[in-house]
Amino acid sequence: MPMTELNFEVMDEEVKDYARKQTYIFKQKFNAIFEKIRPDIKPYVYQKKVKSVELTRTAQCFVTVENGNNNLIVNGKEIYSTSGIIVWIKPEKEGDRIALFETSGSDEGILRVFSKDKQIYTEKGFVHDIIYFYDRFYLIREKRDENISSTSGSSNGVYLEEKYLFGKNIASGMGLSGESYGDEIIIHAGNNISTELYIGEIGNPTTWKLFKKYKSQVKILDYENEILYTLRFEGNGILTVGEKEYPLDEPAEDAVRVKEGFLVVHMRDAKSIPVLYSSDCKKIKEFPFTTYKGLIAMASDNKRANLVMGDFGTTFNIYSYSEGQIEQIEKNEVSKFNASEDWVNVNGKNVHYFFLQANRETRNTLVYGYGGFNISLLPSYNNLFAYLLNNGVNVVICNLPGGGEYGEEWHKLGMRENKINVYESFQAVIKKLKKEGKRVICYGVSNGGLLSSYTLTQIPEYIEGAVIGNPVIDLMRFHRLLAGQYWVSEYGNPDDENDAIFLKKYSSYEQLKPGKYPPSLTYSRMSDDRVHPAHALKFYDKLISYGNEAYLMIGEGGHLGSGLEDTVDETAFIASFIEYVFSKNSNM
Structure with a gap:
């Protein structure tokens, strides 16, 4: 079957009709399984979070x-x-x-x-932030076109009502945010590897001047009496108080100021551990948990703090910190799962993963990964995973290079020309599980969709199937589409001939060659204005042109999701595909 000549990047009515038709074919084939399991999945989606x-x-x-x-x-x-x-x-x-x-x-x-x-x-x-001052406020807005050049300036800017005030000299791919501190303002411009801070008088944008530049991500914790408090994501993290720097001994996920000094959430093999520090960053005490926990969010008023933690069977745990103590004030436990952890050695480095045991003995295992943008995969609740675990499918969650679980060096180990480390680590986990007798479907979403699609192209003989969600796939074109300019610092710039060499090597679209691949489900959403649906459409179209069993699901909503009933449907169809694949030639 030849590839279609449609230009998927334009998303005109012809392309949308193609997407709807292919989605209809998929849904018709899987409707019987879907109707059976949808009622069972709905309670997992509708849990309070x-x-x-x-x-x-x-x-x-x-x-x-x-x-x-x-x-x-x-x-x-x-x-x-x-x-x-x-x-x-x-x-x-x-x-x-x-x-x-x-x-x-x-x-x-x-x-x-x-x-x-x-x-x-x-x-x-596209509004990314609000900065209150006196009885007014500034807005940080973004202008986003469907096709954007990575060589242009930032599309973000600071506005007062409709008047553009700041941002024209900020580089492409830098996001903006800001905060007022009394009569002063700090504007934060940054991406995943660098930060610029601008300080000036709150009501006079002509005074907003560059204060500091960093070769790392930076979170501002406070600005008081002209002293800047930050968490810099260098090494394991560095707390700063003015010009004083305090390197941390373990990777930091987040931090806030509290009365005693700082409350830092560290990561210990991808598990969250809150630690209290004094104002001069001496460790006062740890607050260990009895089960694996992962930070969802934290905030403080510089004295007290609230923390929201997740785990694999609990949608949320709310903790309140005050006066040197942490107290749990609410939680929502859905299920209890047997979670363990293991490692695989890849090129001399240990790669950690969580193994979640299903409610019955099974070889069927879903392996999930992300590996990028300094994002850490910590213990958390997932609608699909909770359903699968209670219905005879193990789930493995990999902490790959490119994430932040082991500090900034771990992130850099999976960036740009080092991206191959992410793929090799994910494949090593899969190969280890296969050697142990497991049957594997690989799964990833967004940047993780790049991971699962690439895995499909490289080690088809080790997997039973692949689920590829809202994916970035064509790494020679990503920077031209929607929000792609923001990812150049992570992936590389296809317009640079040196970057193009390694990008072509790990672009799933480029690596997909004629051949036999296991069943795959690629899904996206029609209104995704972050990762263009063209990535999913082009990859699927190429797969079926080579005669493979491949399926496409284009739903409603955008990159961040959709309404809960749509989420139930999407989750149930993904689970239907997983059940179908594992039922083929099953000898559990």
């Missing part, structure tokens, strides 16, 4: 997901509820305003600002 937390001297804010809605809870009271997705919230540190950004799953959405529980402002667009 806590997505984020913010804390000021006057407001304790949570975003929860319950009964199909995202809810903003302030001081125990529901301020706003939506069937959409609340992506971020930001309360005013010294005031009563609070903003939230809501979407249907895409990056574009609606900003809502509340004051004393009443909505006072709305705006549609």
Whole structure:
């Protein structure tokens, strides 16, 4: 079957019709399995979850997901509820305003600002932050076109109402955020490997000048009495107090200021451990957990702190920190799973993974990975995984190079020309499991979709199938599509002839050659305005042109997700594909 001549990057009606037709074919084939398992999956999706937390001297804010809605809870009271997705919230540190950004799953959405529980402002667009000052506020907006050159300047800018004030000299691929500190403002410009901080008078943008540049990611913890407090993601992490630097002994996932000094969440073999430090960064005490936990979010008012933790069977655990003590105040446990950890040696480095044992003895195993952008895969609840574990499928979660589990050097080990380390590590885990008699389906989403698609092209004989979610796949074109300019620092620049050499070697689209591959499901969403659906469409089209058993599912919503009923459907169809693959020639 020849490849179609459609230009998938334009996403015109012809392309959309093709996507709908192929999705219909997939759903018709799997409908019987889907109808059987959908009712069982729905309770896993509809579990109460806590997505984020913010804390000021006057407001304790949570975003929860319950009964199909995202809810903003302030001081125990529901301020706003939506069937959409609340992506971020930001309360005013010294005031009563609070903003939230809501979407249907895409990056574009609606900003809502509340004051004393009443909505006072709305705006549609790509809004990434709000900076309160006096009775006004700045917005950080992004202008995003479908095709963007990575050589252009940043598409982010700081605005007062409709007036563009700051950002024209910020490089392409740098995101912007900001915060007010009394009469001063700090603008943070950064990507996954570098940061620039600009400081000036809050009401006078002409004074906003470059203060410091760093060759790392930086989180601002506070700015008080002209002293800047930060967590720099270099090595295991460096706490800074003004010009004083305090390197940490273990990888840091996050940190906040508290009354005693700092509360840092360290990662110990991809498990979260809160540790209290004094103001001069001497370790005071640890707060160990009895089960594997992973940080979801944390916030402080510089005295107290709230932490939201997840684990494999619990959607959330809320902890409150004060006066040297941590107390659990709420949790939602769904299931208890037998979780263990193991390692595989790859080129002299140990690669850690979690093995989650299914509720019955089985060889069938889903292997999940990500490996990029300094993102750590810590213990957390996953709708699909919880269902599979309770229905006879093991789940393995890999902590690959490119993530942040072992500090910035671990991240760099999986970037750019080193990306091959991510692939080799993932393949090593799969080969080890196969040697132990497991039957494997590989799975990854977004950057992880690149991982699972590449794995399909390289070691088809070791896997029973592949699930490829919302993927980045064509690494020779990614920088031209939607938000791709932001990933050049991670992957490399295809317009650079030296970068193009290694990018072509680990671009799944380039590596897909005529041949026989195991069954695959590639899925994306029609309104994904971060990772263009063309990646999924092109890869699927190439697979079937070579005569392979491949399936495509293009759903509603965007990169961040969709409504809960759509999420139930998507999860159930993915689970249907997994059940189908493992049932083929099964001899469990």
